[in-house]
Amino acid sequence: MSEARDIPVGDGRTVRAYDTGNGSDTLTVVWHHGSPQTGAPLEPLLAVAAERAIRLVTYARPGYGGSTPAPGRDVAAAAGDVAAVADALGVERFATMGASGGGPHALACAALLGERVTAVACLASIAPHTDEFDWFGGMVAPGGLRAAREGREARARFAATDEFDEESFTAADWAAVSGPWRSLGQDAMAADQAGPDGLVDDDVAFARPWGFDVAGIEAPVLLVQGGEDRVVPPAHAEWLAARCPRAELWLRPRDGHVSVLNACPVAMDWLVAAAR
Numbered sequence: 001m002s003e004a005r006d007i008p009v010g011d012g013r014t015v016r017a018y019d020t021g022n023g024s025d026t027l028t029v030v031w032h033h034g035s036p037q038t039g040a041p042l043e044p045l046l047a048v049a050a051e052r053a054i055r056l057v058t059y060a061r062p063g064y065g066g067s068t069p070a071p072g073r074d075v076a077a078a079a080g081d082v083a084a085v086a087d088a089l090g091v092e093r094f095a096t097m098g099a100s101g102g103g104p105h106a107l108a109c110a111a112l113l114g115e116r117v118t119a120v121a122c123l124a125s126i127a128p129h130t131d132e133f134d135w136f137g138g139m140v141a142p143g144g145l146r147a148a149r150e151g152r153e154a155r156a157r158f159a160a161t162d163e164f165d166e167e168s169f170t171a172a173d174w175a176a177v178s179g180p181w182r183s184l185g186q187d188a189m190a191a192d193q194a195g196p197d198g199l200v201d202d203d204v205a206f207a208r209p210w211g212f213d214v215a216g217i218e219a220p221v222l223l224v225q226g227g228e229d230r231v232v233p234p235a236h237a238e239w240l241a242a243r244c245p246r247a248e249l250w251l252r253p254r255d256g257h258v259s260v261l262n263a264c265p266v267a268m269d270w271l272v273a274a275a276r
Contacts, residue, residue: 002041002056006066009084013068017059017085020049027118027275028055028094029268030082030109034184035101035202036191038065043183048265052272057094059085061105063198064191071152073201076211078105079112092116095271099123099261100232101202104210107244110219111212119274121222121267124229124260127236128210138233141165148203155203159196168230170256177258184258214244220274221247224263226255 002018009015018041029049033039039060049056061078062070070077082105086094095118098106103125110120129135129149136142147158169177177185191198221244225237234251241249248270252260 002046002058004040005088007085007088009081011070013062013070015059015062015068015081015085016066017057017089019089020046020056026053026055027272028057028091029271030086030094030096030106031056031058032078032096032098032102032105033058033061033064034099034188036064036196036199037184037187038191038194039067040065040187042181042187044180044261044264048268051265052268054268054272055091057085057089057091061198061202063201065194065198069197069201071197071201073205074208074211075104075108075205076112078108082109083113083116086116093118095119095121095275097121097267097271098125100257101126101206104128104206107214107217107221107240108210108212110217110221111214114218117219119220119222119271120217121224121271122240123224123263123267124226124232124257125223125236125240126206126232127239128214129207130239133235133239135236137235138230140168140230144199144203145207148200148207152200152204155200156196159200169258170228170230172228172254172259173256175259176261181258181261184261214240217244217246219246222250222267222270223247224250224252224260224267226257226260227251227253228255229257229260231257
């Protein structure tokens with residue numbers, strides 16, 4: 001089971017965090033959720049962590065799942081929030097792990113929290129906006145990120161009429177959402193019903209400077225990418241792999257944006273090995 005706590009993180013804000021235990025002989029992993037999610041721990045992650053005696057900590061980014069909104073936040077801001085959560089839970093060193101929109105925030109912790117972060121694993125992570133490759137290329141529905149490039153007001157206007165494009169998911173993705181990752185789909189719907197603010201702020205943060213350089217990440221980085229991802233195409237992982245000094249790229253050619261999460265067990269094994 002995971003206990004929920006509202007943790008002060010400064011500036012009058014609180015972050016809602018979930019913790020599976022008081023200690024682990026193996027490793028603590030801080031999970032960064034996708035966009036949109038509530039931050040509550042997902043059943044497959046709980047199972048994988050329990051099998052490995054990993055202490056799993058998850059939290060809701062500002063504007064999601066009970067955490068105080070922080071309009072204008074950048075990706076780098078996640079590091080301060082996670083440091084405050086880790087301090088409150090008595091965790092000194094930990095690995096970070098994130099999927100989709102959680103990937104950049106997991107990388108932020110590795111870049112900015114130094115030796116506190118043992119390693120980072122990202123699945124289907126978006127890369128910083130750049131002209132070095134076609135950043136929108138291969139995305140079935142890039143409208144939200146295109147609007148975010150124009151600022152928060154434009155992204156909020158887009159949210160008022162935005163609807164999910166089912167073509168964004170492959171057949172493998174739909175199988176994952178109706179099967180082992182059913183809880184992810186349910187959680188995403190809960191986050192969506194709570195309002196668009198968290199997702200709006202995420203997209204604006206992704207589309208503007210992140211507040212750190214991935215080239216400064218000294219910890220080992222694992223990038224897991226689906227070759228058929230229509231939400232965050234493979235070029236993003238390839239760009240990150242070329243710039244993170246200690247990056248390893250696992251390309252899963254037949255996976256999409258959700259089915260790539262089936263690699264979570266081996267990714268957690270990689271994090272445990274890196275911590276040793």
